[in-house]
Structures are given as C-alpha cells and as structure tokens.
Amino acid sequence: GEDVEQSLFLSVREGDSSVINCTYTDSSSTYLYWYKQEPGAGLQLLTYIFSNMDMKQDQRLTVLLNKKDKHLSLRIADTQTGDSAIYFCAEPAGGYQKVTFGTGTKLQVIP
Amino acid sequence: EAQVTQNPRYLITVTGKKLTVTCSQNMNHEYMSWYRQDPGLGLRQIYYSMNVEVTDKGDVPEGYKVSRKEKRNFPLILESPSPNQTSLYFCASTSAGVKTQYFGPGTRLLVL
Numbered sequence: 001g002e003d004v005e006q007s008l009f010l011s012v013r014e015g016d017s018s019v020i021n022c023t024y025t026d027s028s029s030t031y032l033y034w035y036k037q038e039p040g041a042g043l044q045l046l047t048y049i050f051s052n053m054d055m056k057q058d059q060r061l062t063v064l065l066n067k068k069d070k071h072l073s074l075r076i077a078d079t080q081t082g083d084s085a086i087y088f089c090a091e092p093a094g095g096y097q098k099v100t101f102g103t104g105t106k107l108q109v110i111p
Numbered sequence: 112e113a114q115v116t117q118n119p120r121y122l123i124t125v126t127g128k129k130l131t132v133t134c135s136q137n138m139n140h141e142y143m144s145w146y147r148q149d150p151g152l153g154l155r156q157i158y159y160s161m162n163v164e165v166t167d168k169g170d171v172p173e174g175y176k177v178s179r180k181e182k183r184n185f186p187l188i189l190e191s192p193s194p195n196q197t198s199l200y201f202c203a204s205t206s207a208g209v210k211t212q213y214f215g216p217g218t219r220l221l222v223l
Contacts, residue, residue: 008151031209042115042201042214043154088153092210098169099205099212101146103153 004089004102011108018076020105022089027070033090034063034074037104043088046074076107084109113138117202117215124192125223132187132218134202142205143185144169144212145177147198154201160185192222 005023012018024032030051035043049056049063049072056063062075072089086104093100115136124130136143144159146169156169160179174196176188185204189196202215 004153006153033211035212040217042216043203043212044214045211048209048211090212098156098159099144099210100156101154103151 004091004100006087006089006102006105008103009106009108011110012079013110014079014081016079018074018079018083018107018109020074020076020087020089020107022072022074022102024070024072024089024091024102026091026093027067029091029093031092032063032065032072033099034061034072035088035090035101037086037088039085046087079107079109081109081111083107113213115202115204115213115215117200117218119218120216121219123221123223126193127191130189130192130220132189132200132202132220134185134187134215135183136185136202136204136213137183138204138206138213139182140204140206140213141182143179144203144205145175145185145187146201146203147171147196148201148217149198157187157200192220194222196220197222 031048033048034046036046037043060077064073086106088104089102118133141162145157146154155171158177160166200218203212
C-alpha cells in the first residue's frame, strides 16, 4: 500500500500548542483524516478535512492541508494532559473504502 | 449505542493452536476491516470485506483467514498461529459517505 509518513514522537508542555505533521501520497483523496488513540483503546475519528479545503478549525483543533506538497498538519491549541495519545493521519487509498494509516505520532504532554 | 465489539480482549496461546477473534458491529455498515498494530509500523490492514460473502486481502494477509457470512460479523481466524503474529488487533467498520472508521477496543494476542 501507499506510505503515509509521520514523525513518531512529540513532546510539549501543557498550555503550549502542538503541531503534528503528516505526508500523504494520493493526490486524488477526497478526504484526509486524523484519528486519536488513547492508551488501551481503539482509534477514534478526531476530525477530517475535504480535499478542496486548505484549513478547517474545530475548537482547539486546526487542520491545514497543503495539496501541492501533500502535507497535512494538526495543530492542537492550549494542549492539555488529556491530549496525550497517539495521533494517526489517514487517507483513502486504493479501492472501495480502503483507508491507509500513517505510523502514528505519540504526543506526550508534560504538566 | 453504535459500536464495534471484539472478543476476546486478551489472548495468550501457543504456536499452532487455531484461534478465532470475533468482531461484530451494530451500525449496518457494509465495509469492515481487520488491522494489526505494531510499534513503529502503525496500522496495517490484514483483510477487508465489502459486503456479505465479499472479502479481499489487505496489505499483510499471510497467516490469516476471514469470513463474512452475516453483515454484522467479521471474524478473524488464525489457523496455525506463530510468534510473529503476536500483536494488537483491531476490527473496524466504515460508514458510507465520509468513510469514517469505527474501531473496536482491540484484541491483544500473544503467541508463545
């Protein structure tokens, strides 16, 4: 399958902003997703962005999409300890409803 | 409540002993998948199913089987487990439209 790349680890102080980056491969993707995995749990959809958008804001979350560079980022404002988790970007790839996930970025929030 | 359930949540077994991990969803989704999660590798798709009796290989299908006799159930079968199948397994079902994936809680498997 196609490779969706993320850095593996990010550490920030509580109250700072976090920026998690992702590089995807399929320029024809209709949507791009961010999933969150809390310790001991499955993944949950955090947010998504349509490919015809450059930015989407949802409370503390801002998603930026640079289609030219195939770069997706997730910014979390005022990061809290409850934001500590693994964050996966994902894109539809290949055929019917197949989704390819990145390697995941583990966010550690230091109190 | 919309959910995906998996059983068992934890399983320790020995090499070669057949096992089945069940998965069930109550959202009437047509598309379901199995993934394994390993450190540094993210989620890799094992098998997926587009509807009843329609299944296909994902990226890492070797050593696994699936079946889809009913829309709500999608069991994962390991006929002869080996230690390299020690992993965290997730079942997911996908909504139409935005293709949101709903994940089960995971099954942690240890093959000795």
